[in-house]
Amino acid sequence: MSRGSIGLSPELNDYIVKAHAPEHPVLRKLRQSTGRMSMGDMQIAPEQGQFLAFLVRLTGARLTLEVGTFTGYSALAVALALPETGKVVACDVSEEWTAIARAHWEEAGVDKKITLRLAPALETLAALETEGEPGRFDFAFIDAHKPEYDAYYEACLRLVRVGGLVAFDNMLQGGDVADHGARGASVTAIRALNAKLARDDRVEAVLLPVGDGMTLARRVK
Ligand code: CA
Secondary structure: OOOOOOOOOHHHHHHHHHOOOOOOHHHHHHHHHHHOOOOHHHOOOHHHHHHHHHHHHHHOOOEEEEEOOOOOHHHHHHHHHOOOOOEEEEEEOOHHHHHHHHHHHHHOOOHHHEEEEEOOHHHHHHHHHHHOOOOOEEEEEEOOOHHHHHHHHHHHHHHEEEEEEEEEOOOOHHHHHHOOOOOOHHHHHHHHHHHHHHOOOOEEEEEEOOOOOEEEEEEOO
16 A cells, blocks of 8 residues: 555656665665565555655654554664664564564664564553653654554654654555545544544644655644
């Protein structure tokens, strides 16, 4: 669903990917090997990795959070963009997928910047709230279990500082958000969250047709 950007012809998608600076060699290797896996579509598209890295540099982020790590592409893209002292706290439940992630983080020399927390993300987010200062994160990327997005959002909003950013992936659900006949748990949850974000005065949010739809929500209070 997210191997390219929604609604673009394959040719135009390919053009956009090539219009960016070359992918880091370890990112490229990870994208290609994950693409051969049966669950490979869960990986973000390369232009989304470029976009996340851009946002991290633009905002001067130092401490970042990721909900849903899979084989580690987005955490690697973010870690490469962070300063030497920067950190990613990465949440996932899969030993198998994150073993692939760890190997590539090490190969790229950024493993010391990434702390993997293997547990249900809502448990890790609750633990992070009690472990340190609230509002200490600069940036959070949410790309895990869609029916729990709203709960991830509420926790991330408490963990991210005022002025910090919460980014969400798959906010267009392959176009199903605009299909009234689509009633699955994921699309229903994402549709409700899109509606909530539009009237949530705690954030300023934009929904972009990048990948399968990325929302950026900046905490304003
Ligand atoms: Ca995704």
